[in-house]
Amino acid sequence: MSNPHSNGAWLLLVPALGIMGFVAVIPLVAVFNFSFHDIFTIDEAYWIGPEWFTEITRDPQFWASLGRSALFSLIVLSIQVPLGVWLALLMLKMGRMAVPVLMLVALPLVVPWNMIAGMWLTLINPEHGLAGRAMTALGIAFDYKFTALHTWVLIVLADTWHWLGLVVILAYAGVAAIPEPYRxxxxxxxxxxxxxxxxxxxxxxxxxxxxxxxxxxxxxxxIYTEAFSINAGGPNNATTFLSLELAADIGSYTYGRAAARAMLDFLIVLTVAWAFIRIRSTGKHQ
Amino acid sequence: MSARGLTLRAVVFGLLALFILLPFAQTVLLSFTLTLPREGHVTGAPTLLNYAEVWARPDLRGSILNSLTYVTLNIALCLAAGLPAAYAFARYRFTGDRHVLFALLAFRLTPPVVLSLPVFFLFARFGLVNNPVGIALVHCAFNLPVAIWILESFIAAVPREYDETCFIDGHSLSGFFFKRLIPAIAPGIGVTVFFCFVFSWVEVVLARILTVTAGKPITMAINALYGFRTDIGLVMAMTVVSLIPGVAMIWFVRNHIARGFVIRT
Structure with a gap:
């Protein structure tokens, strides 16, 4: 039975759209507007057209950060998604025992974001960390401060620890809803x-x-909080992702350039999301 | 299940538990350890002093209250605005409904860092900086779409005849919402509360930019503990305290946590 058509239902959306308008639409329009201005104070802004955009897109640093962010997403997705789906499939036949596993993987989701890095850095600290002391005893030199590869490993590890639970929960919700007779x-x-x-x-x-x-x-x-707390983009910018560049612009009060950067980042994210949804819906119609 | 299947699961989930619990074990362990020398105590000794200090310091205690305030406000806002919207999507077709759903998803995909700058200027104009209402509102940009999505799937699972019977029984729309619909989708409310909490309690970027001088959340209170000589035991004790509400939430929604995301295609 399909739902009745009623444009009166729009009335029920009014509170939600009101809030979203204030906290999401207006700020996004404001960023768009800022990005064409050179801003000294909020009352002293000069129209400069797309100058920030040309400056940023001519900067090789921007493209390097874009590449690093894309690579990081690729690594994170190709580890977490297959692993999460596989765990969800293993949980299927466990009946009630699936509940403690769901609780277990949900735990890292409630850790304050700045402490994700804090907890991992403490864990691998050679002085009082469990893993750090174990590595020292085994003679493994893990130097996340100055070896780029090790910084990457640590950020990927911390991010996987943090977010694997979300993948498992959503994948499990999907597979558990399939009626058993199908299988x-x-x-x-x-x-x-x-x-x-x-x-x-x-x-x-x-x-x-x-x-x-x-x-x-x-x-x-x-990704911002974890990457910044672990090594602030170092060593030698090896983990300077898009959001870290953006935050640096905000921190140095170059608001116009920060806004242009924010706009570019947002457009990249939206384009990828839109392309992804388009590919999926054409796949469905075939 | 075959013996091989059992062994495989025991090994896999054993390793998973080790991976997930190790950082927690480290945190709890250090929170009960003295890490800075104090009069009459040796460093490295087991102690309750870290927790005593969290309790004694007004800035740390206050930050817990600040966080609780805006998270509760945020959850209330998301439910108040999200329930009617979710009901509209679950029960009616209307012009532009799919587009609105996509727009909501797009907002959830907006990186917080992108919004931080204009949100600060906008909220400063309305007196919402250093004010828990400000953080509660800005977190809605991310939580409201998720709340609508979860609630919609729970409402859609209730047969429409249920609504119709209630209206025939003489319930008004608001009476139906509070006396009938909300009890019928209680697990869905629980899951929504959990996911709003999970974002609002732990989010850092927006919560930091909106608390310049007062109303510091728990995350910023922990950051402030790092310094020249960081008392890592105290940091860890504060972290453990910050985990308690989240762990309690997981316990309350444990049986329903995976049910809110069944997507009807």
Missing amino acids: QAAAIDGASRLAVFRYIELPRITGALSIVLLLRFVDSFM
Whole structure:
């Protein structure tokens, strides 16, 4: 039975749209406006047209940061999404035992973002950290301050620790909603576990998975708090991501350039999200 | 389940538990350890002094209250605005409904750093800086879309005949919302509260920029503890305290946490 058509339902959206207008639409329009100005104080701004945009896009630093952010997202997605889906599939046959696992993976989600880095740095501290002392004892030299590869490993590890739970929860919600007879029928037909996943489960969780991919993409692409607290973009800018550059502009009070940068970052994120949704919907119609 | 399946799961989830719990174990361990020398105590000794200090310092105690205030306000706002919107999406078709849903998703995808600058100027004009209402409002940009999404899927799971019976029984729209609909989707409310909490309690960028002189949240209170000679034991004790409400939330929604995200295609 489909829902009745009623434009009166718009009235029910008024409170939500009012709030979103104030906290999201107006600020976005304001950033757009700032990005064409040179701003000294909020009352002293000069129109300079797209000058900031040309300056930023001619800056090789910007493209390097863009590359680093894209690489980081790629690494994070290719680790967390398959791992999360696999864990969710393993949890399927566990019945009530799935609940403690869900609680376990949800734990890192309630840690304050600035303490994610704090907890990991303490853990690997060679003086009083459990992992740090173990590594010293085993003779492993882990130097996240000055070795770029180690900084990357640490940020990826901390990010996976932080967000794996979200992937598991959303993927589990998807696969647990598939009626059991579907799988049983496939098993009777002699389908392998891989075939059941490819032809029965995967098509039914694409909705949940696209949300996971989108959320994890934006949050990893614009990672700030963890990356900044771990090594502030170093060593030698090896972990300077887009958001760290943006925050540096805000910190140095060059608001016009910060706004232009914010606009560029937002447009990149939106373009990727839009392309992703388009690809998915053409795939569905075929 | 076969013996092989059982062993595989025991190993996999054992390793997962180790990976996830290790940083927590470290944190709890250090929170009970003396890490800065004090009169009459040796460093490294087990102690309750860190927790005593969290309790004794008004800035730390105050930050917990500040965080609780704006998180509660944010949850109230998200439910008050999100429930009617979710009801509209779950029960009616209307011109532009899909577009509005996509626009909401786009806002959830806006990076907080992008919004921080104009939000500060805008909120300063309305006296919302250093004010818990400001943080509660700005977190809605991220929590309201998620709340609408979760609530919509729970409302859609309730058959429409249920609404119709209630209206025939003589309930007004508001009476129906409070006396019938909310009890029927209580688990959905719980899951929504959990996910609003999870963002609002732990978010750093916007909460920092909107608290210049007063109303510091728990995250900023922890940051302020880092300095020339950081008492890492105290930092960890404060972190443990900041985890308590979140862990309690997980416990309350444990049976429903994965149910809010079933996406109907």
